[in-house]
Amino acid sequence: MKHPGIFWSQGLFLRPHHLQASDRHRDELLFETLAARLEGCYGLQRIELEGSALDAQQFGVTRLRALLRDGSLVDLSGGAPGRCDLKDLPRSEPIRIAIGAAQRRDDLPAVARTSTDIAARFVARRIEVRDESTGSDPQQLDFRELNLRWFLPGQPRDGFETLDVAQLRWNVDRGQWQIDLGWLPTALSIDAWRGLGWRDAEGIGDLLENRAETIAQRIASKRIAIGSSGQDLEFSRLMDAINDALGESRSYRSPARPHPETLYAALCRTVGRLALFHPDVRMPRDVPAYDHDHPEPVFRWLRERIDASLAQDYEDPYQIRPFVGEGGDLFLRLDRRWLDADHTLLFAYRMTRLPGKDLKWEWGLLKPRLSSPDLIRTVSEQHIVAAERSLVSVDPRPTFLPRDLTCFRFDKGHEYFSPVRDSGGIGMRLRGLEGLAAVRDGESVVRWPIDGRQVEAEFFAVAYPNPKGS
Structure with missing residues (x-):
């Protein structure tokens, strides 16, 4: 481990260094344990945009929760770092906005008294707390929080741990920046994508429901039974495949949004089920591998493949x-x-x-x-x-x-x-x-x-x- 555990022993003269080293060891241990269980153990978990910010050519959030690559927890609720100004940015290309903080360094002060010292990893906050046993005796204690800031295109990121959280495009007709709905950030939950306007999970579920209803009506009108053959058997098998996919879609359309890799596996199974009824390809061999850092092309491919399969005209031959x-x-x-x-x-x-x-x-x-x-x-x-x-x-x-x-x-x-x-x-x-x-x-x-x-x-x-x- 990069940060080994302290050797605690009797008679040890306790210094701040011991407690700091113990904190680093605990943080690394927790993050490595999580990483061993889940490959994509960092990313955006939730984001709620400040609606009026883009109207003023600024970017801001009312809620943001994420884990950086080093395991640092980002939890914003309308506080620092506030809004960032977008007025002077070039408008010809999409821009990405990231949030981040300075990386751990032993040769520089880690805590600053003000957030303007961007080289400091933490900023000190004095907060009044009470004795929780009695509910009284308030005391002013010093706490440290991640010294977070926004990163815009062209700003150096060396020495900082950053995470892209949104991509913007300039809308010429409206004369303002807008969220690029086609881009997906690295995420811990698809709820983060939903906060940026992504609705593909719901869209796929709706497509499955509509197709299931259409085929169910056809099966009922034709009285197709288990012992049917020919095209009627194909309809029964297709209905079975869509019902399986539809049942699985409940999991990624529920309030408890899954990890993107869980969604990826579910959509791959849906692609495989529907491939059996594709007129040209029986076994999809070009399914892209899951890419935690670049999810957009992967999920675009899955959505397009499912759309194409469900859009097929499964007409009766008679x-x-x-x-x-x-x-x-x-x-x-x-x-x-x-x-x-x-x-x-x-x-x-x-x-x-x-x-x-x-x-x-x-x-x-x-x-x-x-x-x-x-x-x-x-x-x-x-x-x-x-x-x-x-x-x-x-x-x-x-x-x-x-x-x-x-x-x-x-x-x-x-x-x-x-x-x-x-x-x-x-x-x-x-x-x-x-x-x-x-x-x-x-x-x-x-x-x-x-x-x-x-x-x-x-x-x-x-x-x-x-x-x-x-």
Whole structure:
């Protein structure tokens, strides 16, 4: 150790040197213990800017707490060193402002009576204290505090322990200095960055929440379950990854702000989770290492990577639209693009499965009559052009379609499909369920009893682009 412990022994003649050396040993021991547990054990912990100072072309704080590299504690609450003047500084480039004090030296006085002696590490303060046992007997005692001062660009820092706390840029339009929101100081807590206007932790959490809500709505609307496959399985896995990242975001958005390295690890895990769903890169190999002294480029990279991952358009490879009840029958409007030659159009249904019953039995039970909405509404049964005759099997069945859907493909070139193509909509009458099922207006689920059990069915039009070259 640079400052070994005093050898206390009986008969020792106590001098101030002993107590000073003991203080230095204790300070070094505490700081080295902290450094052994945490690599970045110095930096800004908290800062609150004095709002009116920049308007007067000055810089000041109402609260600042930090640890310097040598372990010295900086704790300001609106006292010294006051404000620093920015009027004469060049405005073409950003400027950094640091706070610091003289380094320890054995060959110079360490304590001065006034703060104007900048070479002194400490300044003396006389404070009245009371006997804490009795609460009385006030006495004037001399204390020493770090002789802190601001450091501006161009001022020498040799012989001083300093810490950059803010970066300013000149705003030409407003004619004043402003905090550079893109710069991050060396910090012990991300709360210090928040005091300088940094909101990326909250921003990432909000992005995760918004994306989770969007995907949750899609999963609910499509009834995606654990056993889903294809694209639906991808949505489930993506939702799982975002939920993990969202849960972890609670820690760095809580009032107890973590150390930047803790945030770095959390965001790296988020990048890794989302990389599984990136179209180009499955495993990010260019993740920057944590840099306590230069955190800005590291956290900028993480934010940009997460933004890009969450901004991806996770569109389904297919579109699905339900039939809705109206006047005892079911109807839907088609997207006109679905009728083009470059799209496949399906009729699909989801139904409660009954033991021992196959597809042929289901179709015979439902007996769906499909045609244009107008024909279903107005034309007698025997004169309806039966568009269901244009249905053919889906072979091969695309893997991205939900497995619980029974699907048939419309042959859009078939003569019986023409009423649907001309009207741009489909109407459906469930002939096999007449008198059994109640088709409620505005609802898409049809229910009816079979053998004392409630059966449900939903009906859909499903469309997806044809593969290129097909």
